[in-house]
Amino acid sequence: MKSPESVDILIFTDWYLPGYKAGGPIVSIANMVEALSPHRRIAVVCSDRDYLDTASYPDITADFWQRHGTVSVFYLSPGQSSYSRVADLIRSINPKMLYINGMFSKVFSVYPLLAARRGSQRIILAPRGMLAPGALGVKPLRKHLFLALAKMWGLYRHIELHATHEHEAGHIRKILGSKVPVKVLPNLPSLPENELKPAVKTDGRLRVLTVARMAREKNLHFALECLVKAAETHRVSLIHIGPVYDEGYAARCREIAEKGGLEVTWEGAVPPADIQKRYGAAHLFFLPSL
Numbered sequence: 001m002k003s004p005e006s007v008d009i010l011i012f013t014d015w016y017l018p019g020y021k022a023g024g025p026i027v028s029i030a031n032m033v034e035a036l037s038p039h040r041r042i043a044v045v046c047s048d049r050d051y052l053d054t055a056s057y058p059d060i061t062a063d064f065w066q067r068h069g070t071v072s073v074f075y076l077s078p079g080q081s082s083y084s085r086v087a088d089l090i091r092s093i094n095p096k097m098l099y100i101n102g103m104f105s106k107v108f109s110v111y112p113l114l115a116a117r118r119g120s121q122r123i124i125l126a127p128r129g130m131l132a133p134g135a136l137g138v139k140p141l142r143k144h145l146f147l148a149l150a151k152m153w154g155l156y157r158h159i160e161l162h163a164t165h166e167h168e169a170g171h172i173r174k175i176l177g178s179k180v181p182v183k184v185l186p187n188l189p190s191l192p193e194n195e196l197k198p199a200v201k202t203d204g205r206l207r208v209l210t211v212a213r214m215a216r217e218k219n220l221h222f223a224l225e226c227l228v229k230a231a232e233t234h235r236v237s238l239i240h241i242g243p244v245y246d247e248g249y250a251a252r253c254r255e256i257a258e259k260g261g262l263e264v265t266w267e268g269a270v271p272p273a274d275i276q277k278r279y280g281a282a283h284l285f286f287l288p289s290l
Contacts, residue, residue: 003092004065005074007093007096008040009043010045010121011043012099013026013029013044016029019057020271021053025101026100028187031190034070037071041211043073052245056077061075074089083115087115090119095126099122099130099162103131104260114155122253123158123160125162126163127168135232137217141249156180160182161183168241196280201283206283207284209239209279210239210240211241211285216290218290220236221249224256224262236262237262239267241268243268243269
């Protein structure tokens with residue numbers, strides 16, 4: 001398929017459909033695309049593989065434009081993920097607007113910003129919570145050094161920032177300066193295909209659900225410590241859904257659950273449609289993310 005023509009919005013994001021293992025970021029972009037595609041011509045550039053995977057999606061052709069649903073998608077392979085390739089994609093599409101999802105991805109955040117600096121496109125960057133104190137607390141030296149250099153290079157000049165709530169807008173202004181243009185627009189929610197019926201609650205029994213990757217900033221160990229304490233007097237069980245990002249942290253979480261005698265089902269990454277069924281079986285969704 002040749003390059004799409006007359007594109008209004010070109011989106012750069014690490015992961016997109018049919019991926020699901022990165023969780024919220026994929027859902028956020030997919031919902032935005034679904035809402036806007038009847039009104040705007042949209043194209044997406046993303047990785048050719050899912051979060052933490054080492055192989056491409058089985059049903060796509062990497063490094064070529066193809067249709068996915070209502071939009072054109074370019075699935076970029078690691079071998080083609082160079083600055084010149086990203087710059088060529090932007091130049092060939094020449095979109096009216098560039099929407100960059102995320103802060104610290106070299107290929108899907110930094111390269112597009114650098115390549116578009118001399119263009120005429122309107123540029124919107126969505127940090128997606130990456131400037132929150134908890135998120136910056138993970139590998140802080142590397143992130144703060146990058147941000148200092150980015151501001152020195154003027155990487156964030158003449159762009160707009162998209163925050164999903166006022167707290168995030170505050171985090172953005174604290175790091176990038178009070179004068180940066182920040183617009184607040186909540187994420188569009190996914191609507192369940194079928195109405196969820198609340199789980200039946202019985203005395204002394206609690207079924208809890210967490211959905212997040214196994215990473216320190218998701219604060220899963222704190223959730224487990226709370227549930228272990230609750231399990232001293234009540235029957236508590238937990239279903240955890242999400243891929244392992246940090247093996248050491250995952251081992252720590254499993255140890256907390258095992259030593260505390262907590263009944264946990266570790267399900268790993270699960271497609272969004274299947275997660276909806278888990279919501280209907282749980283009494284409580286608990287995620288004390290940092």
